[in-house]
Amino acid sequence: MNTMQSSAQAATAARRGIVIEGRDVGKSFGGGSVIALEGASFSVKAGSFVSLVGPSGCGKSTLLRLIAGLIDRTSGQLTVHGRDVKGPHSDVGMMFQRATLLEWRTAIENVLLPVELQRTVTAADRARATELLAMVGLKDFAFSFPSQLSGGMQQRVALARLLQTGADILLLDEPFGALDEFTRERLNIELMRIVGEVGATTLFVTHNILEAIFLADEVMVMTPRPGRLARMVHVPFARPRTPELTLTPEFNALVAEVRDILGTH
Numbered sequence: 233m234n235t236m237q238s239s240a241q242a243a244t245a246a247r248r249g250i251v252i253e254g255r256d257v258g259k260s261f262g263g264g265s266v267i268a269l270e271g272a273s274f275s276v277k278a279g280s281f282v283s284l285v286g287p288s289g290c291g292k293s294t295l296l297r298l299i300a301g302l303i304d305r306t307s308g309q310l311t312v313h314g315r316d317v318k319g320p321h322s323d324v325g326m327m328f329q330r331a332t333l334l335e336w337r338t339a340i341e342n343v344l345l346p347v348e349l350q351r352t353v354t355a356a357d358r359a360r361a362t363e364l365l366a367m368v369g370l371k372d373f374a375f376s377f378p379s380q381l382s383g384g385m386q387q388r389v390a391l392a393r394l395l396q397t398g399a400d401i402l403l404l405d406e407p408f409g410a411l412d413e414f415t416r417e418r419l420n421i422e423l424m425r426i427v428g429e430v431g432a433t434t435l436f437v438t439h440n441i442l443e444a445i446f447l448a449d450e451v452m453v454m455t456p457r458p459g460r461l462a463r464m465v466h467v468p469f470a471r472p473r474t475p476e477l478t479l480t481p482e483f484n485a486l487v488a489e490v491r492d493i494l495g496t497h
Contacts, residue, residue, distance in 0.1 A: 249277045250278070251277065251312065252274075252275065252311070252433070253274070253310070254272055254274050254275075254295075254308060255273050255308055256271050256273055256307065256309070257305055257307070257308035257310050258271060258305065258306045258308050259291070259294050259295075259305050267457065267458035268289075268294045268457065269291035269295055269458065269459045270291075270458040270459065270460055271308075271460055271461075272291070272295065272459070272461045273308075273461065274452060274461055277433075280433060280449045280450060281424070281433075281436065281448050281449050281450075282434070282436070282448055282450045282451070282452055283436045283438060283443070283445070283447055283448035283450075283451045284435060284437045284438070284444075284451075284454060285440075285444040285452070285490065285494075286453060286459070286462075287439075288439070289456070289459075290454040290456055290457055291454060291458070292437045292454055292459070295459070296403045296405050298310060298317065299435070300326045301317050301319045301320040302320060305317075312324060312401065322398070322399065323399055323401055325395075325397045325399030326394075326402075326403040326404075326405065327390055327391060327402070327405065328406075328407065329405060329406045329409045329410055331378070331386035331387050331389060333386055333389055333390065335377065335379060338374065338375045338377055339370060339374050339375070339381070340362065340365060340374040340375065342378070343361040343389060343392045343396050344358065346393060346396050347396065357396075360396065361374075361396055364392040365389070367392070367395075367426055368389070368392045368422065368426065369388060382415075383411055383415070384408075384411055384415040387408060387411065388419070391407070391426070395426070395430060395432075400432055401433045401434075402432045402433070402434045402435070404423075404437065406439070407419075407436075408420065409438070409439070420443060420446065420447055421474075421475075423447070424471070424473065441487055441491060441494075442478055444490070445467055445483065445487060445490065446477065446478060446483075448467050449467055450464050450467065451465040451467060452464055453465060453490055453494060462494075463493050465486070465489060465493070469482070469483070
């Protein structure tokens with residue numbers, strides 16, 4: 233694609249409010265012997281919450297890493313904010329299943345780490361870190377070390393650290409997958425509230441269909457390897473959402489639809 237075509241497509245995407253766009257995106261490993269992702273075409277609108285759901289090995293995490301610029305695609309086109317993805321970029325932040333906090337640093341020091349890696353920390357940075365810890369419900373644990381925090385609290389710190397980067401696109405790779413069901417439910421509700429407050433565009437990988445639908449505006453349903461996009465399913469429920477939503481016939485009809493899509497691929 234030449235520069236003029238790329239610029240025109242970027243302008244069109246911006247007018248449509250699209251911040252992430254993929255066209256026939258593919259990724260293979262081992263010199264092409266393993267195809268992790270094939271022919272994925274999709275678009276994500278600014279401020280939307282998109283869940284990625286599908287069986288293990290279907291390319292969900294691979295797609296997130298491609299968007300983050302952590303790995304290079306094998307084929308296709310992939311843009312973020314209209315720019316070709318050629319490596320990591322500051323407007324995209326990623327969070328993994330494990331909190332990966334530095335054990336010798338307090339919660340607030342962990343949150344400030346992205347700033348320290350770029351420049352000298354200012355009073356404004358510390359104030360923002362304190363604000364973010366309060367936002368994730370850890371106002372009174374700013375000076376606690378990871379060993380003094382539960383798994384759910386550690387993930388809250390990791391979320392605050394992600395928000396400290398200032399990224400407007402958040403990529404979450406099963407961030408609550410290792411937590412118990414009760415903690416996971418509470419953090420899902422908190423996550424919806426927080427990303428709504430900051431207005432971030434969010435992509436969330438999960439194996440849990442109910443979780444995917446409960447959180448999302450759109451559910452990206454993936455097929456088994458080689459991973460392909462089977463369908464984008466629109467979630468019509470208004471926000472804010474409560475756990476009672478999952479008991480309604482409308483919600484369960486959507487769960488059945490996603491299961492049916494997965495079952496036919």
